[in-house]
Amino acid sequence: MRRFFDHQLLVRVLTTLTIILGVNYMVWRWLFSVNWSNAWISVPLVLVETYSLIDCFLFGVTMWRLRERPAPPAPPEGLSVDVFITTYNEPIDLVMTTALAASRIRYPHNTWILDDGGRPAVQQAAEKAGIGYITRSSEWENRPRHAKAGNLNNALAATHGQFLLILDADQIPEPEILDRLLGHFNNEKVALVQTPQWFYNVNDTDILGSQAPLFYGPIQQGKDGWNAAFFCGSNALIRREALMQVGITWYVHGVRTTVGQTLKGGDRIIARARAEHAATGQHVTRALEDVRLAVRTARKELREDRPVGAVTYNFQRKVDAAAQTIVTADLKSIHADLDEIQQLTGLTSPTEALITRDVVERLARRDWSPMAAIGPVRRMIRALDVDRADEAIPVMPMATNSVTEDMATCMRLHSHGWESVYHHEILAKGLAPEDLKTMITQRLRWAQGTMQVFLRENPLLQKGLSAGQRLMYFSTMWSYLSGFAAVVYLVAPILFLCFGVLPVAAFSLDFFARLIPFLVVNQLLFFVAARGRKTWRGQQYSLALFPVWIKACTTAAANVLFGRSLGFAVTPKTRQDGGPPWFLIRPQLIAIAALIVAAVTGLVRMLIGVGAPAGTLVNVAWVAYDLVILSVIIRAALYKGFTPTDDRDENNEI
Known part of the structure; x- marks a missing residue:
């Protein structure tokens, strides 16, 4: 316990230093170093630097109240639980593997396959195994289906369990999962318990960045400290009463x-x-x-x-x-x-x-x-239809305003005074994407759903949320704007090295004296908060997927503001055939080529006496860092899928 408090104190000290040094740097940048003669690039650059400082601030606030929960008490007997396994077009063997594992969960429960594809073969397999089967009724014909949210709402109307364990078709639960989680609900204010999503088909290199150890760790624990731990769509246990209350209120x-x-x-x-x-x-x-x-x-x-x-x-x-x-x-x-x-x-x-x-x-x-x-x-x-005849079910407990139902539903629960818990233990193991195309499809849907919620139910304006909860939701939404910032960060050094366009007044001692301490302390905060977890891959993809984040923001805005369809792409559970999908990463390849050309051009210009050596070296170093970051996308395109190894950690500690 003392180690935890010492760690928490160190995190708070580093957070404070990061914010102080960051504000000091940005005030100086705005007042003394903007090159107004090149305002068309210098102003965007200082704006995205300000964006990054706000991002650092939001991360620091998240870490400020990082919470490590003790194990909950044993659950009481007699609670009724429905285990929902959502599926649409996944292979039947995969669905049944998860369903059979769910049927072996020790705490008494009912297992249901929620087949949104309405496949007779799945129904026959479920009936043969003695597992419940639910699909859409005729009432859904010619009405909005609302993707996974609609599938869950349909099942909620057909079942009666006090608690719902939600699993994706590939997330195989451990037999003790309910015994480990139900005790949290002794607190009658708890509506949701979320556990990590962990994938057994990921090597230690984790080239597609699937494990997300920073999110399923310090970030979720930090949000938990503010009573804002997220529902992540799977591996979560939810109180039905809370869902129904929110559903009726939002109806x-x-x-x-x-x-x-x-x-x-x-x-x-x-x-x-x-x-x-x-x-x-x-x-x-x-x-x-x-x-x-x-x-x-x-x-x-x-x-x-x-x-x-x-x-x-x-x-x-x-x-x-x-x-x-x-x-x-x-x-x-x-x-x-x-x-x-x-x-x-x-x-x-x-x-x-x-x-x-x-x-x-x-x-x-x-x-x-x-x-x-x-x-x-x-x-x-x-x-003026109070019966909502245009919908198959008038009351929709799972939010249908986004292609990802989880965040919106959880935010509504929090706004109604319910609490959430992040339980930091792997209790289900699933399949991660095994190719770049599938990974991009998944990340795009997550980002689109988040931005839909941001535009429709901005947490900063929602009634019932605490200040901390508003910031925790906003920080996740804010992070997806990084795609626009990435473009400026990539373009600025190219312009300087190729054309001598200086975005700052001068690369002076004042510049380095303010920037370097801020960057060092900020990276130290990430290192200490992660407590040894591998976070580099996540940092790479936050920049390398900049076209995905931009597309998510623009398409979500078009959907919310102009009614353009987004659709719902189910993440494939098997590797997609074909060679490296270079067409998917064309913007990144163009950026890599431009950065290489810029570095060479800048060095040549410096050698022939054109351009300031200090500025050239700083920007070449900047380009080198960007290239290291972007290189992950090429490795991801060449990735040939999972190969089992013996050195992976198979226990439930993360």
Whole structure:
């Protein structure tokens, strides 16, 4: 315990020093070293340096309250647990291996295969093994499916367990997993317990950066200290009560938002109807005015937090009354026309007049029924759908606003006062991507989902979250903006070495005296926080995947702002055939070539007396570092898949 507190103290000291030195450097950069004559590159450079300082600050805040939890108590008997194994198109043998392992979990439970592919062969295999099988019902046809979130929501509606253990199709659980995790729920405020995702098909080199020891370690432990440990989509145990509470709350929120947006356009709809039907009579004008007042009353009641069901019911009654006013007036007009026809034709009754061809043609020449004036309002009423008929299930406990349901769901749990736990023990082992294409597909989906949540439910603006929780969620979202920063970091030395464009006023002693201590202490913070874990691969990919991060940000923004589809790409569980996918890393290859050319050009220019030697050497060193970082992407493209070795650690310690 004392070692932990000594380590925590050292982390806090290094965090403080990092922030002090970083602020000192950035203040000097902004005030004294921006080369305003080349502002088109010098300003972007100082901006991305500021971005990096904020990133360091957020990492330091995460590490400030790093939490190492003791083992939980033994779970009580009699709890009901459903084990969910989500699958779509994974090989049946793989799914059944996980399902059979789940059926052998020691604590009493029910095991379910959630087959989003609806495959009869999977159903037969599950039934043969005595394992539950759930797939989508007919209610989902021609309605949004919401990918994995929809699959889980469908299963939630079909089961009743108090707790849900969620596993991906490849994540094979240990028999003791429930015995190790259920004790955390003795705290009735705990909604979620997340464990690490660990992969048994990864060599020590981990060339695709799958194990993420920094995230499934210090970062999750740091977030846990702020009660913000994330749900990561698999290897997690969740309290059903918490999910259902959040689902119902967000159902109401969603309905209220939809009703509010629909009513917001009411004045425009009514104004158009009045203009189009101005000549139909005073009764139509009065009815539309009544509807306009009903719209404004409903919007006022929504702002006052009146029950949305009562608001829509009252609004619909008022529109119905307005429609009846129009119908009554219209019927009187029709009767008057029929009486006139009766007198002209000499028929004995208006009813007889209705059956003659001449009379029908005469009535057909009348102005269109004034009921058309209220047609758009009728359509607006149908849009006020509190039953969410457009969805297969009205209440969706798992968030459906993102291609990754985990972060949004967890943030909603936290905003409702629930707590989460990060349990730092490997209790399930899965399959990592074995080729670059699959890895990029996976990382892109993660980043897109995170940015969707950022744009739709910005944690800095969410009610119910503590300041620490806001920062913990924001820090993960903020990190995916690094793709744009990477472009500037790559371009700046190229411009200097090739064209002599200086992005800083001078590479002076002041520059080095401020930058170098900041970089050294910052790297020391990473080293100490990691406690010997291998974090270099993660640092490489944070830069090397810059095109993926940029694509994630732009496509997520297009989806949220303009409704463009993202789709949902299931991560393949087997290696994809084909040679090295060079086309996938074309931007990185271009960057590598440009950096090499820049280094050679810069050195030649220095040797012939063009350019400052200090600036050239600094930028060549900068280029060399970038090349070392980017080299991982070439090795990843050449990676031929997993080869078992005997030197991997097979125990459950990380």
